Amino acid sequence: MPRLMAFDYGTKRIGIAVTDPLQIIATGLETVHPKDVIDYVKKYLLAEPVERFVVGEPKQMDGTESQSAQHVRGFVTLLKKNFPAIPVDMADERFTSKMASAAMLAGGLKKSDRKNKALVDTVSAVIILQTYMETRKF
Incomplete structure (x- = not known):
C-alpha cells in the first residue's frame, strides 16, 4: 500500500512526515x-510510492485563512x-506547533532540542498527518 506524505509549510522551512506502508x-x-x-519529494518517490499528499492549512482561531494561507496555496x-x-488534501494545522512542543516536552527532550524550529516543524507535520489519518473516512 502506498504511503501518505504530509507537509507543514513555512516560508523558511517545510516539515515533512510520512506514514508506514500500511498507513497506521x-x-x-x-x-x-x-x-x-x-527535488526532495522527487527523490523520495523514486524509493517509495505515495498515494496522497496532505498539506497543513493555516487558519485563524475563527476558522478564516491566516496570512500565510497564500503561500500554502x-x-x-x-x-x-x-x-x-x-x-492533495488540506488539513487544519491550528495548534500543531504548540502540540509539537508539548509532545517534545512529554518525550523528555532537552530545552535546547525543543527550541530547534526544524524539529518542531517535522513533529508538526507528523501531527498533521496523524490527525488527518484519524479523521478521514474510508
Whole structure:
C-alpha cells in the first residue's frame, strides 16, 4: 500500500512526515528549505510510492485563512504541477506547533532540542498527518 506524505509549510522551512506502508503510523522524515522540497519529494518517490499528499492549512482561531494561507496555496499549486497523479488534501494545522512542543516536552527532550524550529516543524507535520489519518473516512 502506498504511503501518505504530509507537509507543514513555512516560508523558511517545510516539515515533512510520512506514514508506514500500511498507513497506521506517521513518522517525521525531514525539514527542508522550500526551494529544495520538490527535488526532495522527487527523490523520495523514486524509493517509495505515495498515494496522497496532505498539506497543513493555516487558519485563524475563527476558522478564516491566516496570512500565510497564500503561500500554502502556492505550494499546493507547485505540488499539483510537479506531481499531477498524486491528489492533495488540506488539513487544519491550528495548534500543531504548540502540540509539537508539548509532545517534545512529554518525550523528555532537552530545552535546547525543543527550541530547534526544524524539529518542531517535522513533529508538526507528523501531527498533521496523524490527525488527518484519524479523521478521514474510508
